[in-house]
Amino acid sequence: MRKLPRSFYRRDSLELAPLLLNKLLVHGSRVVRIVEVEAYRGESDPASHAYRGCTARNATMFGREGHLYVYFTYGMHWCANVVCGEKGVARAVLLRAAAPVAGLAELRAARFGSSARRPPASQRDRDLCSGPAKLAQAMGLTGEHDGADLVLGDLGVVLAADGIEPPASPGTSTRIGLSAGTEQPWRFFVTGDPNVSRR
């Protein structure tokens, strides 16, 4: 398991997004393998939080590459992005889904509660991280992790590579859940992985 250097993040979000597939996201003892992402491209992208410039909410997106951008939405959900590009240029990749790898008990507790009873059919492993807010909830990522440096491992959050390469031909589609910028095929996913979010 090899932590990714700063230079890995020094690319445009469109280039970084498919490279994030099959990378490991680590938070303490919890480890997941990223299987679905979306690229966002700042000022030129009407779907991006940075489309109308830098605000208190999206400031991390304009900051240094290799940091987490975590935002709050729909009054109850957190979503996590990886900031890339160069400082001052708002580029980020939304982490949309992942496969559980380690720390399954903690992932389940964070998503479904710590009750010891047998989970119902809806509480399957593929429901742990099969969406951006589910992924953040399972991994325990909230506003306190906004701005965390993945290269330094701030707050125990790290991005790492193991033996698994990104897919040579990832699946692609338009981005999900938007009302603008819906034309660009800037969603990338590991074809056939059961943890990829469903439409």
Added chain:
DNA sequence: ACCGGGATGTTCT
């Protein structure tokens, strides 16, 4: 299986 609506509160117009 699919579809519709409610939850819940921050951010920006």
Added chain:
DNA sequence: GAACATCCCGGTG
């Protein structure tokens, strides 16, 4: 006041 990079549950077929 509206929108929101979402999710869950309960309806119906």
